[in-house]
Amino acid sequence: xxxTMRVVGLITEYNPFHNGHKFHLEASKHLANADYAxxxxxxxxxxxxxxxxxxxxxxxxxxxxxxVDLVIELPVSYVLQSAEHFAFGAVKILNSLNIVDYICFxxxxxxxELLNRIAAILADEPEEVSHSxxxxxxxxxxxxxxxxxxxxxxxxxxxxxxxxxILLASPNNILGIEYIxxxxxxxxxxxxxxxxxxxxxxxxxxxxxxxxSATAIRNMLRQEKHLKTLEPLMPSASYHILCGEMDKGQxxxxxxxxxxxxxxxxxxxxxxxxxxxxxxxxxxxNRIRKAAHTFGTLEDTIAAVKTKRYTRTRLQRIMFNILLGxxxxxxxxxxxxxxxQYIRILGMNQKGQKLxxxxxxxxxxxxxxxxxxxxxxxxxLLRQMIELDFLATDLYTLHYPSTDQRAGRSDYLxxxxxx
Numbered sequence: 001x002x003x004t005m006r007v008v009g010l011i012t013e014y015n016p017f018h019n020g021h022k023f024h025l026e027a028s029k030h031l032a033n034a035d036y037a038x039x040x041x042x043x044x045x046x047x048x049x050x051x052x053x054x055x056x057x058x059x060x061x062x063x064x065x066x067x068v069d070l071v072i073e074l075p076v077s078y079v080l081q082s083a084e085h086f087a088f089g090a091v092k093i094l095n096s097l098n099i100v101d102y103i104c105f106x107x108x109x110x111x112x113e114l115l116n117r118i119a120a121i122l123a124d125e126p127e128e129v130s131h132s133x134x135x136x137x138x139x140x141x142x143x144x145x146x147x148x149x150x151x152x153x154x155x156x157x158x159x160x161x162x163x164x165x166i167l168l169a170s171p172n173n174i175l176g177i178e179y180i181x182x183x184x185x186x187x188x189x190x191x192x193x194x195x196x197x198x199x200x201x202x203x204x205x206x207x208x209x210x211x212x213s214a215t216a217i218r219n220m221l222r223q224e225k226h227l228k229t230l231e232p233l234m235p236s237a238s239y240h241i242l243c244g245e246m247d248k249g250q251x252x253x254x255x256x257x258x259x260x261x262x263x264x265x266x267x268x269x270x271x272x273x274x275x276x277x278x279x280x281x282x283x284x285x286n287r288i289r290k291a292a293h294t295f296g297t298l299e300d301t302i303a304a305v306k307t308k309r310y311t312r313t314r315l316q317r318i319m320f321n322i323l324l325g326x327x328x329x330x331x332x333x334x335x336x337x338x339x340x341q342y343i344r345i346l347g348m349n350q351k352g353q354k355l356x357x358x359x360x361x362x363x364x365x366x367x368x369x370x371x372x373x374x375x376x377x378x379x380x381l382l383r384q385m386i387e388l389d390f391l392a393t394d395l396y397t398l399h400y401p402s403t404d405q406r407a408g409r410s411d412y413l414x415x416x417x418x419x
Contacts, residue, residue, distance in 0.1 A: 007355070008034035009094040009103045009190065010068070011087070011179065013042045015052050015214050017062035017238040020197075025067050027195045028104035036355055038070045038100060039063055040090040041346065042079045043389060044396035047086045049316025051258065051396055053218060054251040055410075057417055058241055060347035064419040065237035070352035070359075071417070073344040075385050076392040077326050077334055080317045081278060082143075085335075087178030088185070092339040095188045098362040099355065102191050105179055108170035110196025115173065118151055118164075119180035129154050142309045144174065172197055221252045249402020255316065257399040259298045262319050266292035266301065269322070276327045279318050284310060288318070324392055334385060341382040342374070343367040344389070347417030371411045 008028050014021055029037055041063065043056040052059065060071045078089025094100045109115055121129065129150045136146035148168035155164050167173050180192045212233045220229060227246070231239050245251045266274075266288060274285035284305070291304040302315045321327075334341075343365050348356055359367050366382070368374055374386050394408040 005036065006032055006034040006101045007036040007038060007099050008032040008193075009097075009100040010037060010039040011074075011090040011094070011103070011105065011175075012039045012063070013046045013052070013214075014039075014059045014063055015042075015046055016054060016059060016217060016234065016242055017066060018212065018214060018217055018234045020213065022066050022235050024104075024106050024195060028102075028193070029067070031193050031195060032102040032104055034102065036069050036351055037067060038072065038094070038097065038352075038355065039068050040072045040074050040093050043073045043076055043346075044392050045076055045079055045320055047079055047081075047083070047317075048313050049080060049318070049320050050255050051253045051399070053221065053253060054242065054245045055393075055396065056346055057414055058245045058250070060417045061241050061419070062235075062238040064347050064349050064352070064417060065241070066235050068352075070348045070355045071346040073346050073389065075340055075342075075344070076324065076389050077331055077385055078340060080321050080324070080326060081331065082314075082317075083175055083178045084181070085331075087175060088182045089340050091179055091182035091188070091190075092186060093343060093365070095183075095186050095190060096340075096343065096363055096365040097359050098364060099358050100190050102193050103179060103183070104193040104195060105172070105176045106197045107172045107176040107194045108197055109167055109173050109176070110194060112192060112194050114167065115176050115194065116180055116192070118155075118168070119177045119184060121151065121154065122147075122177065123181045123184035126154065137309075140307070140309050142311050142314070144168075144311075145308070218252075222254060249405050250397075250400050253396065253399050255298065258320075258323065258395075261395070262298050262323050263292060263296070263301070265322050266319075274322070276329070277318055277321050278326065278328050278331055279314055279321075288315075323395065324388060326388060330384070334381065337381055341365065341379060341385050342377075344371075344386065345369045345416050347419070349419040353418075369416055 010025065010028060025037060041059065042052065044052050046052050056073060063071050072093055074090050074093065078086055091103065094103060107115065132150035132153055133146045136149050137143065151168060152164040176194055183190055183192060217230060217233060227243060271285045271289055274280055274288055287305045291301045295301045295304060298319060302312060305315055306312050343359065343363060345356065345367060356367065366377065374383060377383060390411045393411050397408065397410055398406050400406050
């Protein structure tokens, strides 16, 4: 390929791929002066602790038809974790490719310097910041809020950045900082870039011109609005893929579809079993168990447990970790041995096929194109991690609207998307 060719990496969920994603993708390639775009994408579940609206292959097609060249799956064991671990997992994969020059992400901040400064502080956390976080946690604040206050106080002591609280309360800024922090921890040569989010916020329910957040689009689908209302908000290819998935009875899928499966587990498990899952500590297992025996839906259970400290997204991730059996011990072992163990290829275009040849020669992790090939790996962690991805798909497809589409083993039977 030669040194003159540049590759930009993106960390995405595309749930679903809308006009804002198209804007960000094109702006990222322009800012990085990149010839190729690689994305690491959440699979059938997303970081907010919810199922994706449509399966990972449909969303891969959306990405490829809108200008991404190579799509790689982020293992579900990293998807369903805090921003810190989600970001580390995705950045580790991009870094392991050994062909990526830049990582570009959207942020409310829109300027990289301050995000770099905060990431550097968190990567090598000063004692006063650690102490401040612990004090804030003891007062009942959530970890993100505690960290926000600690960093704000630390930077204010340098007589800089009085608006730090606002910056650290913004979800894309938080993720961006975690991406940069992961680059520091991995001693990566990848250069971070950021683009100011265009028009609508991450959680905005508003539509502005042809732009709407993925949250707004998901809300329209949940309310069963007429599909034609979505057409102006998505690139044509994305819209037609979405319609095709609905025609086949393969979506959309929402958290409430998993109500009984998760509620069954919550009532089956005792407090010691619940305490084994990530982010369940300080007696939270007792609150969850009590609520699960009091209420009959997942939504009501989460609403009863939710506090300032235990946020909705944290609780949602806990619920889906319970569904998939991703315990603290399992995840901590993955972390102990370096994080993601493989590069799972979901799809590529012709340019992506060229990239894959380079990846096969340069990458520090094995690239898996045919899922059945993982059986040949002598790495037991790789097998355990990818089998969790396969389980996630099997449980996801079980909730397709059409019963005819619910067969298992989709990961074995579905080839990577080639455009």
